[in-house]
Amino acid sequence: MTKNLVDEVEEQRHEVVVDSYTQMWSELINQFKAGDVEIDPLYQRGFRWTVDQQTRYIESLLLNIPTPPIFLAEKQNGSFEVIDGLQRFSTVVKFFCEEIKGLTSKVSAAGAPVENDLNIPTILSHAPILKGLEKLSRATMPDTLLRTLRYARVQVILLKKESSPLAKFNVFTRLNRSGTTLSxxxxxxxxxxxxxxxxxxxxxxxxxxxxxxxxxxxxxxxxxxxxxxxxxxxxxxxxxxxxxxxxxxxxxxxxxxxxxxxxxxxxxxxxxxxxxxxxxxxxxxxxxxxxxxxxxxxxxxxxxxxxxxxxxxxxxxxxxxxxxxxxxxxxxxxxxxxxxxxxxxxxxxxxxxxxxxxxxxxxxxxxxxxx
Structure with a gap:
């Protein structure tokens, strides 16, 4: 029994092939512009974060406060799709949307509120720490801080295409079901x-x-x-x-x-x-x-x-x-x-x-x- 379990663990571990690295948000945005990162796979939920939640994430990036990693899955054609972190990824894309030409995405469903429409620039709300962020947008934020956002790093965990389809499914469900939201x-x-x-x-x-x-x-x-x-x-x-x-x-x-x-x-x-x-x-x-x-x-x-x-x-x-x-x-x-x-x-x-x-x-x- 023990030997069989060990063999099963080894077999299943080979089904999950991952890589981990840090990447600047400017690089991820450029990959998104080029169509190499998809944030609207059919199994993902739409962009739902409120302006307050978006503001807090932007504030965290500016203050270098650690944030959760972005999980990507590599597709057979070499492009990537987001399997966890859509809300964070969409927050950054929306904030810089004026720099992204021809932005279209199913993440912004038809009739989505302004705060979730990726084609409408974000106007930040009250922030818990940086009071001066309120009412700022990409167009009005100081260039120094815009650079801070672009060059902010985020950990990326990549589920490589060598992983089995079942492994990809299991990773996605575990990421979205394993934790209990804290009050x-x-x-x-x-x-x-x-x-x-x-x-x-x-x-x-x-x-x-x-x-x-x-x-x-x-x-x-x-x-x-x-x-x-x-x-x-x-x-x-x-x-x-x-x-x-x-x-x-x-x-x-x-x-x-x-x-x-x-x-x-x-x-x-x-x-x-x-x-x-x-x-x-x-x-x-x-x-x-x-x-x-x-x-x-x-x-x-x-x-x-x-x-x-x-x-x-x-x-x-x-x-x-x-x-x-x-x-x-x-x-x-x-x-x-x-x-x-x-x-x-x-x-x-x-x-x-x-x-x-x-x-x-x-x-x-x-x-x-x-x-």
Missing amino acids: NQEIRNCSARLTESPFADQLMAVANSEFVCDALKMSVKDRASMGVQESILRLIAFGNYKPTTAKLEDFLDEVMYSISSGGMKFDENEKKKVTDVFKVIYNAYPDGEAFRFRKNGKFTGGFSPNLFDIVAVGIYLNLSKCKKVSVDRMRKLIVELHDQDEAIKLTGAGSNARLKMIGRVAFGKKWFSKG
């Missing part, structure tokens, strides 16, 4: 540990504290993707910081880094304050009702982050007072806020706009100051 909070926790800070573990400890999970009553899926930890971070963030960006994820990233790098002390007193907030909420509504919308006299639907901002942050900012009020009074405060026009506006369309985020915190602070 934003999982990424934050991993990043925070690089600073050797205990904050990620402290968030986990609070998440496992009595009353917290019951007060939130999140779905199994949300809990598995660290939704409880993210809610705790959200509470600390809005309770102690003011958003400097219109993007919630960037704001939470900034706060996670700030606390992890010592910008704010998360000591036992702060931990107790956070857990006391959830205890107050749990005593009033032990099954997560405080974070559900109320319609026709009943709490319905799933967990609402927008209601969380009003209720949890409002109580956090008035904790001493809220700890003294009766359970009936707290229930009444939570129920009656659903009848407030201001609260409805702040939790509706465009709720993640910066002014609405700030507005929810201000409303919650005012509402629960009534005690």
